[in-house]
Amino acid sequence: MALYKSILVAKADLKMAMKVKMVRYGLIGIGALGPITMLVTVALMVYGDPVIGVLILPSISAILAPMLGMIAIIPASMIAANALVGEKEMNTLEPLLSTPLTDRELLIGKLLSSFIPSMALLLGSILVSEIGTFIILRSVGAEFILVPGIPGLFLLLTAGPTLIVAIVSIMILISGRVKRVYEAYQTSGAVVMVFILPMMIPTMTMGAGTVDMNSVWMWNIITFLITLVIAASTWALAVRKFNRDTMISM
Amino acid sequence: MVIKLDEVVISGLTKKFDDLTAVDHIEFNVAKGSIYGLLGPNGAGKSTTIRLLCTLLRPDEGTATVSGFDIIESPVQVREITGVLPEEGNHTLYQTLSGYDNLEYFARLYDVPEDEIPGRIEELLTFMDLWERKDDPAGELSTGNRQRLALCRALLHKPKVLLLDEPTAALDPVAAKRVRKLILSFSEKYGQTFFINSHNLSEVQRMCDKIAIIDEGKILLSGDTQELRTRFKTSQDFRIRVVDDLEKAGSIAESLDFVTSLKKEADTIVVTIEDPFTNNSMLMQSLLSQGIKIVEFAEEEATLEDLYLDVIKEGGAK
Numbered sequence: 071m072a073l074y075k076s077i078l079v080a081k082a083d084l085k086m087a088m089k090v091k092m093v094r095y096g097l098i099g100i101g102a103l104g105p106i107t108m109l110v111t112v113a114l115m116v117y118g119d120p121v122i123g124v125l126i127l128p129s130i131s132a133i134l135a136p137m138l139g140m141i142a143i144i145p146a147s148m149i150a151a152n153a154l155v156g157e158k159e160m161n162t163l164e165p166l167l168s169t170p171l172t173d174r175e176l177l178i179g180k181l182l183s184s185f186i187p188s189m190a191l192l193l194g195s196i197l198v199s200e201i202g203t204f205i206i207l208r209s210v211g212a213e214f215i216l217v218p219g220i221p222g223l224f225l226l227l228t229a230g231p232t233l234i235v236a237i238v239s240i241m242i243l244i245s246g247r248v249k250r251v252y253e254a255y256q257t258s259g260a261v262v263m264v265f266i267l268p269m270m271i272p273t274m275t276m277g278a279g280t281v282d283m284n285s286v287w288m289w290n291i292i293t294f295l296i297t298l299v300i301a302a303s304t305w306a307l308a309v310r311k312f313n314r315d316t317m318i319s320m
Numbered sequence: 321m322v323i324k325l326d327e328v329v330i331s332g333l334t335k336k337f338d339d340l341t342a343v344d345h346i347e348f349n350v351a352k353g354s355i356y357g358l359l360g361p362n363g364a365g366k367s368t369t370i371r372l373l374c375t376l377l378r379p380d381e382g383t384a385t386v387s388g389f390d391i392i393e394s395p396v397q398v399r400e401i402t403g404v405l406p407e408e409g410n411h412t413l414y415q416t417l418s419g420y421d422n423l424e425y426f427a428r429l430y431d432v433p434e435d436e437i438p439g440r441i442e443e444l445l446t447f448m449d450l451w452e453r454k455d456d457p458a459g460e461l462s463t464g465n466r467q468r469l470a471l472c473r474a475l476l477h478k479p480k481v482l483l484l485d486e487p488t489a490a491l492d493p494v495a496a497k498r499v500r501k502l503i504l505s506f507s508e509k510y511g512q513t514f515f516i517n518s519h520n521l522s523e524v525q526r527m528c529d530k531i532a533i534i535d536e537g538k539i540l541l542s543g544d545t546q547e548l549r550t551r552f553k554t555s556q557d558f559r560i561r562v563v564d565d566l567e568k569a570g571s572i573a574e575s576l577d578f579v580t581s582l583k584k585e586a587d588t589i590v591v592t593i594e595d596p597f598t599n600n601s602m603l604m605q606s607l608l609s610q611g612i613k614i615v616e617f618a619e620e621e622a623t624l625e626d627l628y629l630d631v632i633k634e635g636g637a638k
């Protein structure tokens with residue numbers, strides 16, 4: 071197992087993904103959507119009524135953080151679909167599988183090619199949200215509040231990466247069976263729906279515009295544990311079940 | 321005595337797809353440095369054989385070794401020392417990447433030392449007349465250019481064994497001839513072992529030292545190309561074009577007892593002769609000695625069908 075081989079595969083995938091217009095603009099478009107939604111909401115709150123706005127901002131941020139994560143992670147399935155099923159569709163998988171790459175090198179390469187841009191997108195989204203919020207709050211002379219806040223950052227930085235691993239693993243598992251990139255990407259992309267949990271459930275505790283932070287923490291932790299279980303089991307299964315035979319058969 | 325080692329040894333290799341046995345207990349050896357041709361019609365199991373040899377598919381029964389490495393036990397080592405041109409190779413390149421980038425990526429995957437990569441790519445692309453187009457996206461090259469690029473990719477890491485799946489299919493006759501010449505010159509220059517799939521008999525006859533005929537997953541016949549030619553070619557058509565005296569040439573040919581049929585077409589005659597290896601020069605001599613000026617004396621391309629019929633006939637006679 072040589073990591074540089076996996077990095078080679080990931081680099082080539084990224085280079086090619088960026089040449090696909092749908093992927094490139096999709097990434098930029100979707101990537102921008104999360105922070106924009108976040109900042110528009112913050113601006114409406116703060117400029118509407120600075121006092122109340124600042125008061126309920128932590129709650130709003132707790133609910134919007136999973137949304138930010140969901141949007142930033144969706145492209146992972148797009149890239150993973152291109153990297154696996156796309157190669158099959160374009161007939162390039164056979165020569166790739168004929169190289170001395172081991173199964174593990176190949177799979178980690180494919181994992182990295184989705185993981186790197188998705189993480190970049192996720193971190194970028196967080197950074198833009200925090201900086202934007204800082205500017206908005208400064209403009210009304212309010213004290214700085216993190217948006218996403220600490221619970222949200224916890225969720226994004228733990229469940230975010232594990233979810234990306236889960237998405238790629240599911241992609242590997244289904245890649246022997248699906249023919250079209252589109253199909254593959256919808257199936258594996260559905261996993262991001264677990265982020266609905268920390269988004270919806272704490273809102274049930276909502277009273278006077280704020281949510282119970284204990285409930286937010288609890289559901290963020292539960293969500294992380296769920297993604298961890300999904301990621302660990304699907305990755306283990308993907309590595310074990312992977313064989314060249316099913317990858318190239320029709 | 322020269323001991324010729326076998327580079328590829330196939331024993332009882334079998335691959336099933338559900339109910340279909342695509343490759344059925346095949347058995348043959350490929351000598352080191354030779355060019356071996358696997359000949360067969362569509363769906364015979366040629367591509368499946370190559371996919372088994374490059375470890376893309378796992379056999380259900382039997383095994384094979386490539387340069388001593390077992391395809392089941394040591395798949396990574398087998399992939400290291402083989403170069404593969406997949407079926408429809410011209411469609412297997414990364415279309416958006418340039419020719420150069422396609423090769424560079426694979427050179428690294430095949431562990432070609434980093435400092436040797438640029439030189440190796442330049443040498444191959446120049447050899448294949450593709451150096452000028454190195455920066456063009458592979459998707460924008462013609463079929464022939466893409467095929468040669470895919471061939472470069474297979475040759476990059478100086479593999480001991482080359483597995484080429486129909487290297488000239490989809491190419492026009494000129495491009496096909498060029499690819500054949502490239503294969504022959506590589507075989508001469510580096511002594512690599514070539515295993516070539518084809519459904520084109522005349523191509524295999526021209527290039528391969530040994531051939532095997534496969535149909536429905538089974539090897540029907542295998543042996544030395546020359547030997548099979550003489551053994552199975554019981555008759556052969558020759559196309560003859562002469563200056564002026566077509567009628568006279570026709571009657572001379574007809575008078576020879578080894579000529580079994582004669583057809584006149586516009587300015588040529590097509591003569592079928594028995595035992596062509598001894599008789600074709602006799603035919604030519606007879607014509608020349610009687611003052612016929614021959615412009616063209618060409619062997620009509622034998623088709624796979626001809627050989628097939630012969631193989632089946634032989635089988636029936638046994």
Ligand SMILES: Nc1ncnc2c1ncn2[C@@H]1O[C@H](COP(=O)(O)OP(=O)(O)OP(=O)(O)O)[C@@H](O)[C@H]1O
Nearest residue numbers: 319320337342360361362363364365366367368369
């Ligand atoms: N992955 C697969 N799944 C199911 N059947 C397959 C698969 N690959 C090949 N086959 C079947 O196995 C048989 C042999 O196929 P193969 O591709 O080896 O033939 P071939 O000799 O290369 O033919 P061609 O000249 O058309 O390329 C065919 O009947 C084919 O339909």
Ligand SMILES: [Mg+2]
Nearest residue numbers: 366367368407
């Ligand atoms: Mg084939």
